[in-house]
Amino acid sequence: MATNTAAGSTNLLKLWPWVVVPLVAIVLPFLFDSGHAINLLSHMGVAIIFALSYNMLLGNTGLLSFGHAVYYGLGAYVAMHLLRSINDAGGEGLPIELLPLVGAGAGLFFGIIFGTFSVRRAGVVFAMITLGLGALVHSSSLMFTDFFGGEAGLFGYRDEAPSLFGVDYAPSRNVYFLVVAWAMIAAILIYLLKKTPLGWMANAVRDNPERAQFVGYDPTIVRFIQFALSAMFAGLAGGLFVITDEIVNDEAVNALTSGAVLLGTYIGGIGYFIGPIVGGTLVTFLESSLSAYTEAWVLYFGLMFIAIVMFAPMGLVGIVHTQYLNWKAGGWKGNTGARLYILLTGLVGIFGLVCVIELAYHYFRSWDPSAPFALMGVTVDATNALPWLVSFGIAIIGFGLMLFHGNPMLKRKLGAKSDGGKA
Amino acid sequence: MTTRNALELKGVKKNFGRAEIIRGLNLEVHEHERHVIIGPNGAGKSTMFNLISGRMKVSDGSIKLFGNDIHNLPAHKVNRMGLSRSFQVTNLFQNMTVMENLRCSLLWSEGHKYAFWKSVMGQQAVTDRAYELAERLNLTEQAEIPASLLTYAQQRSLEIGCTVASGAKVILLDEPTAGMSRTEANDVIQLIQRMTGENTLVVVEHDLSVVFELADRISVLVYGEIIATGTPEEIRNNAAVQEAYLGTEVH
C-alpha cells in the first residue's frame, strides 16, 4: 500500500530486497553448480517474469485468465523464428541479448489484438474468452506446422548468434546471468507500473469499476492497456525461454502452461508483489524436483492449490506476512509454543497424508501392487495392511492433534484477544 | 441576468420490461442552483439519477448537460463532460485509504488519464488537492485509513469528496443523509454546502427539514413524473403536492 509518510532515508532502506535478491541470484549458480541446477535456476527466472506478468492481470486488475500462455508461447515462437533466421544467416543479425525484446514485441502485438475483444467485461466472460483463445491458439499450433513446427517444435542455437558484450552463451551459467538481468529489468518495470495512474486505476477498476467510471475512467480501456502490457511481459518471458532451452513446442502455448502460471501466482499470493516471485520459483522447483521423487507430484500440486484457496487465499506470502505482523504486534506472546505445536502437528499430519497418497498411488498404478517399494526410505508392501494403518494413523494423529488440541489451545491462550491467528 | 440550464430533461421515459418507471419526465436545473428532488419511495428518483449519469440507457426522450446531449453516453464520458454523482448505497474504493480514494478521483480531472510513465505519488498537484480535500472533509486524521474502516457518516463524506474531486460542475447526490442520526445529517448538510459552493447540485432527500434548509428549488417526483417544481415556499403551498406527497409524509 502506498504511504508517503516515511522520510527519504527509510524509503531508501525499504529498497533492500532490490539489492539482496539480485545478489543472492548471482551467488546461487556458484553454490549449485551442476548443469541441472543452473538450468533449473534459469527456468525459475523465466517463471518469475511470467508469473509477475500474470499478476498484472489477476492481482492488479482482477482479471482471471486461463490463457496467459498464449502470449508467452507466441512470444517464444516469434523469437525462435528470429533466432533461426540469425542462425541461417551464419550468426549475423540481432544480438542474442535482445532476443527477449522480440518476444515482448510479439506478446504486445497479440495482446493488443486479442485484448480488444476480451476485456470488455471482467469476471466470467473474460475468463471464458481467454479459455477459448487458449484452446484456439493451441490447436493452431498443431495445425499450422510451418510456423509452429508441429509436435516436434522448433530448434535454434543461442551460441550461433552475435552477442552485444562478446559473451559465449554455450555455458548455461552465462545464460543464467542473462536471465537474471532480464528478470530484474522486468520486475522493476512491473513494480514501477503499479505506481502509475494506470496501475492505480487498475486496482480501482478491480475493486469498483462503477466508481472508476464516475471519476472519468473507462474500465474497458484500463483493462485493455493492462492486458496488453501484461501480454508484453509474458512474451518477454517466452523470448527468454527460447534462449534457455533452444526449443519451443506446443507446450509453450498449451493449457498446462496457462494453468501452471495461474497456480503458481495464486500459491505465492496475488496480493503481494513478491507473491508471484515466490510462487513462480516454488512451482518451477516442485515441477522439476518433486517429479524426480514421486509420480504423484501433480496431485500434490493440486492439493496444495486447493489448500491455499480454501485456507489462505492470500497465498504463502500472505501467511508469512500476517504471522509476521501478528508477531510484531505482540500477538505471539505467551502462545508461541501453541503456534509451533499447531505447525508441528500439521506437518506430521501432512507427512501421514503423503504416505497414504504414495501407497495408494503405488497400489492402483503399479503393474504389481505387491512389489516392494520404498516409502520414506522404508521398503514396504502396499498389499499389506500394516503400512496403510501406520500411514493413516500418523495422518489422523497429526491432523487430529492440530485441530482438536492445538487449535483450542491457541484459542484459549488468545483468550479475549479478538484476532485469532492460524499457524 | 439569464440563467443557463445545467441540466435539461425532456420527455424522458424508462421501462424495465413492461413496467414504465419513468413516464415522460421533464426537468430543468439551473446552473449554480441547489435543486432537491423529493418523492415517495419507489417514485423513480434513483432511476432518474441512473439515467442522467449514464448508468442506464433512456427508453425515450433527451437529457442535456449544458446544452449537450448526454443520454445514452457511457458513464465515464458523462463524467468527463462535467457531471458526477454519489450513490444511495456507499460506493467507494473500499480497499483504498481515504487519500488513495481522493487521489484516484483526482487523476482524470488533473489530466493524467491512462499514463503509465509517471508516478502518482510524484504528482504534487494531486497530493496537494487531495490533502486539501481531506481537510475540508474533516478526514485528515483518517487520511491513511482504508475506506472500509471508516464510520458510515465518514464514508458518506468521503464519497461526497470523491464526487467533488472528479472535477464535476454538476453533482448528483442520492440520499446523502440516509441512515444518519440528526446530528450526523446536519454535519453532512453543512459539508455539502461547504464542498459544493459554486457547483450545481441535485440532491434526492427524504428528510423534509433538510430539504427546506438546503434547497433553492424543489421538484416533486411521483410515479415517474415531476408533478411540481418551485421554490420551497411554492412547494409548501402547492395543493397537488400536499395531496400527493407532503400530506402522507409529514411527521
Ligand SMILES: Nc1ncnc2c1ncn2[C@@H]1O[C@H](COP(=O)(O)OP(=O)(O)OP(=O)(O)O)[C@@H](O)[C@H]1O
Ligand atoms: N434495474 C431495475 N429493474 C427493474 N426494476 C427496477 C430497476 N431499478 C428500479 N426498478 C424499479 O423502479 C422503481 C423506482 O425505483 P427507484 O430506485 O428509482 O426509486 P426511488 O424513488 O429511488 O425510491 P427510494 O426512495 O426507495 O430510493 C421501483 O419500483 C423499482 O422496483
Ligand SMILES: [Mg+2]
Ligand atoms: Mg432511491
